[in-house]
Amino acid sequence: MTKYFLVFLSSILLASEPITPIPKTVYVDMKKAKLGQELFFDTILSRDDSTACFSCHNVYEGGADSRKVSLGFHGKKGNIQSPTVLNARYNFRQFWNGRAANLLEQADGPLNNPAEHNMNKKDIEKKLNNSPYKKKFKKVYGTSKVKYKDVLDSIVAFEKALITPNAKFDKYLRGEATLSKNERQGYILFKQYGCMSCHNGINLGGNSYQKMGTFLEYKNDKEYPDRNKVSHHKHDINVYKVPTLRNISKTAPYFHDGSAKTLRESIDTMAKHNLGIYLTQEELQSIETFLYTLDGDTPSILETDVPQ
Ligand code: HEC
Numbered sequence: 001m002t003k004y005f006l007v008f009l010s011s012i013l014l015a016s017e018p019i020t021p022i023p024k025t026v027y028v029d030m031k032k033a034k035l036g037q038e039l040f041f042d043t044i045l046s047r048d049d050s051t052a053c054f055s056c057h058n059v060y061e062g063g064a065d066s067r068k069v070s071l072g073f074h075g076k077k078g079n080i081q082s083p084t085v086l087n088a089r090y091n092f093r094q095f096w097n098g099r100a101a102n103l104l105e106q107a108d109g110p111l112n113n114p115a116e117h118n119m120n121k122k123d124i125e126k127k128l129n130n131s132p133y134k135k136k137f138k139k140v141y142g143t144s145k146v147k148y149k150d151v152l153d154s155i156v157a158f159e160k161a162l163i164t165p166n167a168k169f170d171k172y173l174r175g176e177a178t179l180s181k182n183e184r185q186g187y188i189l190f191k192q193y194g195c196m197s198c199h200n201g202i203n204l205g206g207n208s209y210q211k212m213g214t215f216l217e218y219k220n221d222k223e224y225p226d227r228n229k230v231s232h233h234k235h236d237i238n239v240y241k242v243p244t245l246r247n248i249s250k251t252a253p254y255f256h257d258g259s260a261k262t263l264r265e266s267i268d269t270m271a272k273h274n275l276g277i278y279l280t281q282e283e284l285q286s287i288e289t290f291l292y293t294l295d296g297d298t299p300s301i302l303e304t305d306v307p308q
Pocket residue numbers: 040051052053054055056057070071072073078079080081082083084085088091093094095096097103106107110111115116117155225
């Protein structure tokens with residue numbers, strides 16, 4: 001009886017929180033995902049065998065790129081900071097400006113981007129059909145030749161497995177852990193000051209477009225692919241998809257332009273530009289401590305070898 005009551009009570013408490021935990025496990029087709037994992041790490045998908053998805057998305061360390069802007073084909077510089085691929089399945093759209101509806105549409109982008117993999121459908125099929133992948137695709141997809149759509153499908157299956165459950169904060173939401181005084185204080189400030197109005201839901205972000213510089217104007221460099229490049233509305237200048245704050249301690253530098261080197265600097269900038277407030281050192285430190293509780297487990301798929 002008490003047990004049922006506690007479950008009931010915690011579901012009410014959870015329902016009132018604007019953040020939901022990442023599920024401990026999700027269903028993915030493991031055969032496809034393991035094939036996708038191999039491709040994600042393989043430079044075979046780039047024209048000059050120099051670049052893999054992994055080059056710009058370090059899935060062991062936050063899923064993003066520690067460089068200010070990523071380098072791709074022939075060391076060409078991209079024009080925006082690489083966001084994390086971890087928990088990307090929970091974003092409502094993909095890319096900083098949401099130009100891809102989902103992971104499948106997204107994966108087509110870097111493969112064809114001249115500054116990234118610099119490939120195309122035909123060349124990828126040709127390269128893979130002349131490699132040991134031909135057999136591997138046959139095993140998983142039952143096809144006599146590798147098809148581009150299956151290449152994308154397997155990469156997406158892998159990305160769907162990239163979840164980071166069991167963050168301390170998720171455990172707290174499930175009633176399995178308690179927050180320290182400082183972490184709790186940071187969470188209260190995060191809610192009270194209104195960070196939560198943009199960073200909420202399962203990913204603490206990834207579910208709306210917002211302006212960078214709602215209160216205090218933020219420099220606008222026309223080079224960056226903001227929402228305006230998709231919608232062509234004036235009010236979408238410097239508008240981006242709100243990034244997730246999960247594993248945020250591991251994805252420096254921050255912002256679309258990589259301008260904030262540390263997490264503390266990014267919180268300070270956010271408060272000034274998007275809330276119009278100046279936080280004290282103590283408040284900054286508390287919010288930072290709270291954000292550290294959003295670090296989750298390394299995705300379990302990375303802990304098993306890919307079949308040869
Ligand atoms: C040269 C570096 C580079 C390579 C290689 C690369 N990416 Fe990215 N990735 C980026 C950058 C930069 C962005 C953001 C671009 C934008 O939003 O305009 C991005 C965005 C993404 C996103 C969207 C995340 C979000 O929150 O919107 C996903 C998912 C992703 N990449 C997966 C992949 C996959 C899969 C591959 C391999 C097929 C790949 N990337 C290869 C740099 C790279």
